[in-house]
Amino acid sequence: MTEITTRNARQLAAAHLKEAYGIDVNDPEQLAELKINVKNYRKRIEQTFNRQNILYKAGTYINSSLFNGNQPIDFLFKNWKPDKQKDVAKAKEVANRCFLLAKKMFEEPQKVLLSGKPGVGKTSLAMAMLNALCEKDLTVMTVSTLELARLMSKRIENKDVQDKLDYLQNLMGTVDVLLLDDFGTEGSMKNESKSVRQDLQEYLFRIANSRIDLNRNEVVNSTIITTNCSSKDLETMYNPKLISRLLPHKADNIVDFTALEDMRV
Ligand SMILES: Nc1ncnc2c1ncn2[C@@H]1O[C@H](COP(=O)(O)OP(=O)(O)O)[C@@H](O)[C@H]1O
Ligand SMILES: [Mg+2]
Structure with missing residues (x-):
């Protein structure tokens, strides 16, 4: 050679x-x-x-998601069956609005609220939105506020939990699209006054602040919130400043599932 x-x-x-x-x-x-x-x-x-x-970054956010009862949910728009509902037109309309809001989010960050009774398909359609945006290379993450409250309650005695909360706070502040699932459930379950524990409020406040530009009054990263509570209920649980930062103010960005029925088996 x-x-x-x-x-x-x-x-x-x-x-x-x-x-x-x-x-x-x-x-x-x-x-x-x-x-x-x-x-x-x-x-x-x-x-x-x-x-x-991109895939590595996307995976970091997705794998850090916190689902209710640790049960990940996956749903696509094509899985939505409007004829399951009595009011088929309404079921079509809510899915269509969610689809269009996801499209709008791709162009410009948005705050979106999906509200209505349990079992009407809010989380499913929110997941369909995340899947659609993930396909377009936006980073997405789901956090159940109930699970977040559960972590908060364990953080004092467990240092690992505090570390996990710090890690999650960074991800929740920076992900392109954050789904806060079942917002308000953490307030209505335990205490009489319904007020949400102060540490969780402060934690969410820091996250909300990093997702909006306070000086320019602009949404920096998209947030989707699903809730069974009315805005009034939420205001009794949370500091109004937090509610104002997290929830949308434009009527177009609020999808009302009230006319739909509980689909859970
Ligand atoms: N229109 C629909 N088509 C297909 N599945 C649906 C529909 N509406 C609800 N579901 C199913 O019903 C269950 C409850 O829906 P979910 O999205 O968890 O409701 P919510 O978040 O409003 O409590 C899920 O398994 C969901 O996939
Ligand atoms: Mg839900």
Whole structure:
């Protein structure tokens, strides 16, 4: 085998190119083509690398999601069956509005509220929105506020839980689309006054603040909230400042599921 030295490297590379690919590097035309190909090749590698980075980042958010009872939910718009409901037109309308809101979110960050009784399909359609946006390479994450409250209650005695909460706070503050699922349930379950524990309020307040630009009064990252509570109920549980930051103020961004029926088996 010929030894490769700096002196003969060019020669050997040229011979290899000629033998393996039939490319004559002494032919200026072929050399020009080769340079273009090398450039394309580099671009392809960069694209693959970027794609891997995107997928890795997407996975970090998705894998940190907190679902009710640790049961991940998956749902696509095509799984929505309007004829399951008595009011088929209304069922079509809510899904259509969610679909259009996801589209709008892709163009510009939005705050969206899906409200109505339990079992009417709010979480399912919110997941369909997340899936659609994830396909477009936006990062998405689901956090059940009930599970978050459960973690909060364990954080003092368990240092790992506090670390997890800190980690989640960073992700919840920065993810492109955050779904806060079953917002308000954490207030109505335990205490008489319905007021949500102060540490959870402060925690959510920090997250809300990183998702909006207070100076410019602009939404920076999208938030979808599902709730069984009325806005009035939410205001008795949470500081009105937090509610004002998290909930949408535009009527177009509020989807009311009131006319639908509980679909749970
Ligand atoms: N129109 C529908 N088509 C298909 N499945 C539905 C529909 N509405 C509700 N479901 C199913 O009913 C169950 C309850 O829905 P869910 O989204 O959890 O309701 P909510 O979040 O409003 O309590 C889920 O299993 C969901 O997939
Ligand atoms: Mg739900």
